[in-house]
Amino acid sequence: MTSPVAELTSVEVDYPKRGRALGPFDLTLGAGQITALVGPSGCGKSTALRLLAGLEQPTHGTIRRAAGRGETSVVFQAPTLAPWLTARENVALPLELSGTPRKLAREKAGEALTRVGLGSAVDARPAQLSGGMAMRASLARALVTEPRLLLLDEPFAALDEITRRTLADDVLALWAQTRPAIVFVTHNVEEAAYMADRVVVITRGPGRIAGEVLVNAPLPRPEGFRATAVFREASEAVSQLLAKGAEAVA
Amino acid sequence: MSKVADALAPFALIALLLAVWEAAVRITGVPAYFLPAPSAVAVALATDTGSLIQAAWNTLSVALIALVIASLTAQLIALIVGLSPFLERAVRPLASTLQVTPVVAIAPLVLIWAGIDHPERAIVALAVLVAFFPIFSGAVTGLKAADPDLERLFDLYGASRIQRVLRLRLPSAVPFLLEGHKVGAGLAVIGAVVAEFGAGSGGVRGLAWRILDAGNKLQTARMIAALVVLGLMGVVLHALLDRLERVGLAWWRGR
Numbered sequence: 202m203t204s205p206v207a208e209l210t211s212v213e214v215d216y217p218k219r220g221r222a223l224g225p226f227d228l229t230l231g232a233g234q235i236t237a238l239v240g241p242s243g244c245g246k247s248t249a250l251r252l253l254a255g256l257e258q259p260t261h262g263t264i265r266r267a268a269g270r271g272e273t274s275v276v277f278q279a280p281t282l283a284p285w286l287t288a289r290e291n292v293a294l295p296l297e298l299s300g301t302p303r304k305l306a307r308e309k310a311g312e313a314l315t316r317v318g319l320g321s322a323v324d325a326r327p328a329q330l331s332g333g334m335a336m337r338a339s340l341a342r343a344l345v346t347e348p349r350l351l352l353l354d355e356p357f358a359a360l361d362e363i364t365r366r367t368l369a370d371d372v373l374a375l376w377a378q379t380r381p382a383i384v385f386v387t388h389n390v391e392e393a394a395y396m397a398d399r400v401v402v403i404t405r406g407p408g409r410i411a412g413e414v415l416v417n418a419p420l421p422r423p424e425g426f427r428a429t430a431v432f433r434e435a436s437e438a439v440s441q442l443l444a445k446g447a448e449a450v451a
Numbered sequence: 452m453s454k455v456a457d458a459l460a461p462f463a464l465i466a467l468l469l470a471v472w473e474a475a476v477r478i479t480g481v482p483a484y485f486l487p488a489p490s491a492v493a494v495a496l497a498t499d500t501g502s503l504i505q506a507a508w509n510t511l512s513v514a515l516i517a518l519v520i521a522s523l524t525a526q527l528i529a530l531i532v533g534l535s536p537f538l539e540r541a542v543r544p545l546a547s548t549l550q551v552t553p554v555v556a557i558a559p560l561v562l563i564w565a566g567i568d569h570p571e572r573a574i575v576a577l578a579v580l581v582a583f584f585p586i587f588s589g590a591v592t593g594l595k596a597a598d599p600d601l602e603r604l605f606d607l608y609g610a611s612r613i614q615r616v617l618r619l620r621l622p623s624a625v626p627f628l629l630e631g632h633k634v635g636a637g638l639a640v641i642g643a644v645v646a647e648f649g650a651g652s653g654g655v656r657g658l659a660w661r662i663l664d665a666g667n668k669l670q671t672a673r674m675i676a677a678l679v680v681l682g683l684m685g686v687v688l689h690a691l692l693d694r695l696e697r698v699g700l701a702w703w704r705g706r
Binding site: 251254255256274275279281284285286287295325326327328329346 | 598603605607608610618622623625
């Protein structure tokens with residue numbers, strides 16, 4: 202394997218009033234690898250994601266990030282689009298902030314929107330988009346910088362089941378084009394087993410690693426993957442780890 | 452049918468009250484300097500239309516100039532303060548003190564500073580003082596109202612301070628600024644009228660001056676006529692600002 206994109210080594214995060222939120226925690230992300238972080242609410246998954254994004258520093262331990270400025274993208278739980286900008290302007294924003302000329306940035310934004318299936322809605326405002334469309338625009342904004350590391354923080358949590366499934370396939374198809382390393386946080390076991398090569402299960406807070414499940418199947422997933430034994434066994438293994446992780450502290 | 456009735460209801464009430472007033476004045480025969488009949492007020496309105504409109508414009512233009520000055524200074528100070536929590540802590544108490552001090556109480560002082568020859572400057576300054584606070588307060592709140600996740604994105608992409616202000620905080624503040632300006636504009640008119648009273652005769656010959664002047668001469672019908680114009684101006688201005696705010700918000704939100 203090539204050198205890792207990011208590496209957390211025995212990191213711990215303490216918050217002033219909440220106390221320990223995460224750790225000790227170790228995680229190494231290989232280039233192009235898709236990792237799911239699964240755990241109960243409040244286990245520090247989002248904290249881990251913010252550490253990987255460089256948005257937060259650990260109280261103890263070290264972070265090594267190979268992805269530099271502009272090479273990491275984050276998609277949040279909500280689409281987090283600026284309401285006063287069109288979809289295209291929203292997607293162009295990361296490029297413009299890092300100094301890409303406006304015209305080129307808007308062009309690339311248009312292409313990114315087309316890739317996520319929003320080619321006909323480039324001039325729409327976020328208020329005019331449906332929940333799924335807004336999430337796609339948010340995804341386009343994350344991909345427009347061609348990141349080496351893509352972080353997704355429960356990106357589909359607010360969407361209905363059908364939309365989530367379509368989006369999961371779309372994310373994998375988009376991943377196949379540029380193969381960034383992806384880390385996504387979820388508390389949906391099946392979504393984790395479907396989308397990731399590697400599911401890392403975190404215990405109830407303060408989060409530690411309860412275990413890891415590798416999903417040995419091609420990505421993007423072949424049709425009918427949810428009916429295969431590999432998928433079902435992986436889901437089952439993740440569920441068991443989750444249950445064990447919840448017991449460990451309770 | 453009921454819609455028409457709803458729309459006409461306030462006018463019907465006004466007509467009824469006027470009729471009662473007219474009848475009462477005629478039956479009791481109170482002197483006109485004490486309470487003139489609505490018909491006398493209407494005559495005063497009709498004969499003075501031109502000068503009343505002129506006076507209304509004088510007051511309104513002072514208020515508008517004040518609004519522009521208040522808007523620029525309030526937003527500028529809010530921007531500077533918004534960049535530094537330390538400065539905000541320093542400025543807040545002063546701004547609040549300014550807000551709770553009645554404009555009539557400051558008027559004599561400002562009149563002295565403006566000088567006897569320039570009461571209009573004092574009136575503008577006083578209107579600025581009252582219009583300042585809602586805009587300032589809206590701007591300070593609005594500049595801090597950006598979506599925290601959008602703030603994180605700006606962190607992630609290494610946005611500069613200026614980019615963050617121009618491309619995130621200011622646009623996020625727009626709804627608050629609209630509201631602040633709406634309230635501020637209304638207060639600027641009130642400020643201008645109150646300041647005109649403070650300035651007394653001369654200076655800006657606005658509606659307040661008309662009321663004072665007619666009052667000194669015991670021309671009560673003319674006083675009421677000026678009041679009517681002042682009320683109408685307020686209603687129109689409020690409706691206009693309300694409409695502007697809604698249009699502005701719709702544009703900002705994109706629907």
